[in-house]
Amino acid sequence: MIKYLGSKRLLIPGIQAVVGGVPEKGRFLDLFSGTSRVGHAMKSSGWQVILNDWNRYAWVLANAHVVCDSDRLGEIEPIIDHLNALPGKEGWFTETYCRKSRYFTPDNGARIEAIREEIEKLDPDEELKCVLLAELMEAADRVDSTVGVQMAYLKEWSKRSLQPLRMRTPQLLPKSPLGKAQAHCLEAQEAASKLEADVAYLDPPYNQHKYIGNYHVWETLVLWDEPEVYGVACKRTDCREKRSDFNSKPGIHQAMTQLMENLSAPIKIISFSDEGYLPRPEMESLLEKHGNLQVLSRIHPRYVGARIGIHAPSGEKVGKVSHVKNTEYLYILGDLKVEAEDLTSHGWLFEEPLSA
Numbered sequence: 540m541i542k543y544l545g546s547k548r549l550l551i552p553g554i555q556a557v558v559g560g561v562p563e564k565g566r567f568l569d570l571f572s573g574t575s576r577v578g579h580a581m582k583s584s585g586w587q588v589i590l591n592d593w594n595r596y597a598w599v600l601a602n603a604h605v606v607c608d609s610d611r612l613g614e615i616e617p618i619i620d621h622l623n624a625l626p627g628k629e630g631w632f633t634e635t636y637c638r639k640s641r642y643f644t645p646d647n648g649a650r651i652e653a654i655r656e657e658i659e660k661l662d663p664d665e666e667l668k669c670v671l672l673a674e675l676m677e678a679a680d681r682v683d684s685t686v687g688v689q690m691a692y693l694k695e696w697s698k699r700s701l702q703p704l705r706m707r708t709p710q711l712l713p714k715s716p717l718g719k720a721q722a723h724c725l726e727a728q729e730a731a732s733k734l735e736a737d738v739a740y741l742d743p744p745y746n747q748h749k750y751i752g753n754y755h756v757w758e759t760l761v762l763w764d765e766p767e768v769y770g771v772a773c774k775r776t777d778c779r780e781k782r783s784d785f786n787s788k789p790g791i792h793q794a795m796t797q798l799m800e801n802l803s804a805p806i807k808i809i810s811f812s813d814e815g816y817l818p819r820p821e822m823e824s825l826l827e828k829h830g831n832l833q834v835l836s837r838i839h840p841r842y843v844g845a846r847i848g849i850h851a852p853s854g855e856k857v858g859k860v861s862h863v864k865n866t867e868y869l870y871i872l873g874d875l876k877v878e879a880e881d882l883t884s885h886g887w888l889f890e891e892p893l894s895a
């Protein structure tokens with residue numbers, strides 16, 4: 540999986556323990572799927588998973604890691620071997636992301652470019668194409684020269700960027716007995732109105748940092764559209780136009796209220812951080828109108844950039860961060876008996892709702 544701000548890797552056992560309290564497995568909707576690791580975990584627990592994220596690279600990851608089932612592995616392995624053997628070929632991508640900016644070494648950039656061109660030429664079906672693109676994205680992520688976001692790159696090549704790029708075989712899961720997974724690329728409100736589920740998991744952005752701006756190279760890698768770019772970071776110009784209401788301090792309350800109204804799932808689980816634009820009292824008063832509310836909290840290490848320090852666009856370290864931990868909340872809405880033992884063993888605490 541790629542390095543990703545707000546990735547819920549450490550929260551997955553807790554989410555699985557909460558969902559484990561639902562008497563019958565069914566459809567699990569992840570409305571803001573990002574890396575798709577939550578959906579992957581729920582598929583491995585036997586749920587039929589429906590994923591959504593409005594960025595194209597996230598839709599590709601969802602198709603690759605969750606929609607594609609393990610019965611396709613046999614046809615994927617020889618293609619990955621073929622792609623890994625291709626010599627590099629420099630072009631627009633290498634010029635933009637390895638010379639004008641420095642996210643990858645030119646050697647690795649040229650290999651990314653040759654493999655990406657070959658995927659286009661092979662013209663595989665949509666699901667297989669997503670698997671190949673996701674494996675390429677993840678191979679590129681393993682040799683990048685950033686602190687985990689594409690707002691900037693390091694001044695000196697990172698150690699890992701000097702390693703040769705190598706695609707891996709994906710870890711695919713067998714199809715859920717409840718049905719094939721689905722991936723959608725919709726704005727969250729539209730997805731909430733259209734997609735039905737038994738459990739909906741919501742992990743919206745919680746501050747001003749736009750995902751498309753932090754991961755613009757992945758968007759370009761999957762779209763392969765040679766976009767107009769700007770600034771030292773060579774961001775796509777459409778990063779300026781794509782604005783999420785969930786990234787807006789004045790907008791998030793209304794966006795969350797509307798989302799609760801649009802979403803019909805009987806059980807809703809919302810991830811949010813104490814550093815987010817919606818403080819706990821505001822989140823609770825918004826949610827408790829929609830059913831029985833339970834609140835869990837867990838102390839969590841902050842994102843990798845915070846632990847490494849603050850860097851200038853040149854990659855130079857220019858400051859320290861004030862703290863390296865934050866509190867993650869899980870707000871659970873609906874009639875669900877959450878088993879304390881399973882959760883406390885994963886570091887979660889039960890919080891008394893503030894209105895109690």
Ligand SMILES: C[S@@+](CC[C@H](N)C(=O)[O-])C[C@H]1O[C@@H](n2cnc3c(N)ncnc32)[C@H](O)[C@@H]1O
Nearest residue numbers: 545546547571572573574593726727742750783
């Ligand atoms: C906190 S991240 C989700 C991380 C994910 N749970 C994981 O573990 O990787 C939030 C995601 O919401 C997506 N997003 C932001 N605004 C959106 C919107 N209005 N509609 C749909 N997706 C949105 C972003 O692309 C991002 O991937």
